[in-house]
Amino acid sequence: MQRRLVIPEFTAHRIQALRPRIQQIVDERIDALLADDGTADLVKELAAPVPSLLFCEMLGADPADIDYFRRYSEVTMNRESTQEDVATLYAEMDGFLGRLITEKEKDPGDDLLSRLAAKNREEGAGLDLADLVSIARLLVVAGFDTTANMIGLGTLVLLQNPEAAGELRADPSLTRKAVDELLRFLSIADSATVRVATADIEVGDITIRAGEGVIASNGAANWDSTVFENPHVFDIHRDARNHLAFSYGAHQCLGANLARVQLEIVFETLLARIPTLRLAVPVEELSFMHGGHIYGLHELPVAW
Numbered sequence: 683m684q685r686r687l688v689i690p691e692f693t694a695h696r697i698q699a700l701r702p703r704i705q706q707i708v709d710e711r712i713d714a715l716l717a718d719d720g721t722a723d724l725v726k727e728l729a730a731p732v733p734s735l736l737f738c739e740m741l742g743a744d745p746a747d748i749d750y751f752r753r754y755s756e757v758t759m760n761r762e763s764t765q766e767d768v769a770t771l772y773a774e775m776d777g778f779l780g781r782l783i784t785e786k787e788k789d790p791g792d793d794l795l796s797r798l799a800a801k802n803r804e805e806g807a808g809l810d811l812a813d814l815v816s817i818a819r820l821l822v823v824a825g826f827d828t829t830a831n832m833i834g835l836g837t838l839v840l841l842q843n844p845e846a847a848g849e850l851r852a853d854p855s856l857t858r859k860a861v862d863e864l865l866r867f868l869s870i871a872d873s874a875t876v877r878v879a880t881a882d883i884e885v886g887d888i889t890i891r892a893g894e895g896v897i898a899s900n901g902a903a904n905w906d907s908t909v910f911e912n913p914h915v916f917d918i919h920r921d922a923r924n925h926l927a928f929s930y931g932a933h934q935c936l937g938a939n940l941a942r943v944q945l946e947i948v949f950e951t952l953l954a955r956i957p958t959l960r961l962a963v964p965v966e967e968l969s970f971m972h973g974g975h976i977y978g979l980h981e982l983p984v985a986w
C-alpha cells in the first residue's frame with residue numbers, strides 16, 4: 683500500500699479531533715441498545731456499528747451508504763457466511779468504493795478519499811482508480827472487524843473482571859491504560875504479521891533462509907512472561923504500552939490511534955451508562971470466531 687498517502691489521516695492530532703463525533707456515535711448506539719427491552723446482542727448493537735458509522739463518515743460516504751459498511755461487518759462477522767458470500771461482498775464493496783472515489787475526484791469534499799485522490803494527482807503518485815480502490819478496501823478490511831472484535835471481546839473481559847470494571851467506573855482516567863492491557867491480553871490479530879525473509883537471518887538458534895515465510899505471532903510476544911509478569915492475568919494497572927498487538931516496524935498498524943480512541947470512548951461510556959450490564963448467557967454458550975485471521979465473538983448477549 684502507498685502508506686505515506688494516508689498516514690496524515692491517522693495522526694494522533696487528527697484522531698483526537700474526532701473524539702466528540704465518536705462520543706456522539708457511541709452515545710447514540712447505547713441509546714438504541716437501551717431501547718431494547720433489557721437484553722440485546724452487544725456485537726450487533728454496538729461493537730459492529732461504531733467502527734462502520736465512523737468510517738463511513740471519515741471516507742466521505744453519504745450516510746445513506748452506511749448499508750455497504752453495515753453489510754461488510756454483517757457478512758464478515760457472521761459464522762454462516764460462505765467464501766462465496768465474502769467474494770460477492772468484496773466485489774460489491776469495490777464497485778461502491780470505485781464510484782465514491784470517482785465522485786470525490788470530480789467534486790472533492792473534506793474527507794479522506796477526496797484528500798487521497800488530490801494527493802495522488804498533486805504528488806504525481808501515478809495511482810489509477812483500481813489502486814485507490816485497493817487502498818480504501820484495505821482500510822475497511824483492516825479497520826472494521828478488528829475494532830469491532832476488540833469492543834465485543836473487551837466488554838466480555840470487563841464483565842468477567844467486575845473488580846477492574848468497578849475501578850474503571852470510579853476512575854475513568856485509568857481507561858487508556860486498560861485499553862492497552864486489553865489489546866495485549868486479547869491479541870486479536872496475532873497472526874497478522876506475515877512476512878517473507880529477504881535475506882538469511884539468525885533468530886535465537888534458528889536460521890531463517892531468504893525466501894522462507896514467517897508468521898511472527900504477536901500473541902506469543904504479548905504473553906511472554908519474561909516481558910509481562912503473569913501474562914495470563916488481566917491487570918489494568920500493569921504498564922502494557924509496549925505490547926505488540928498493533929505489530930511493529932514498517933507495517934505497524936496504521937489505525938492504532940483510531941482504534942485506541944474508539945475503544946477508550948466505548949468502554950468508558952458503556953461502564954458509566956450501563957453499570958448493571960451483565961452477560962445474558964453462560965460464557966460457555968458464547969460463540970467465538972476461530973480459525974480466521976482475527977479472534978472475536980459472533981454475538982455477545984447482554985442484559986442490564
Ligand code: HEM
Nearest residue numbers: 821824825828829832871874875928929933935936937941
Ligand atoms: C483494535 C483494532 C486493531 C488491531 C488489533 C489491529 C492490528 C493490526 C496488525 C497486527 C497489523 C499488521 C501489521 C504488520 O503486518 O506488521 C495491522 C495492519 C494494519 N492496520 Fe490495523 N489493527 C486495528 C485497527 C485498525 C484500524 C481502526 C485501522 C484503520 C483503518 C487499521 C488499519 C491498518 C492498516 C492499513 C494496516 C496495514 C499497514 C501496512 O501494511 O503498512 N487497523 N493492524
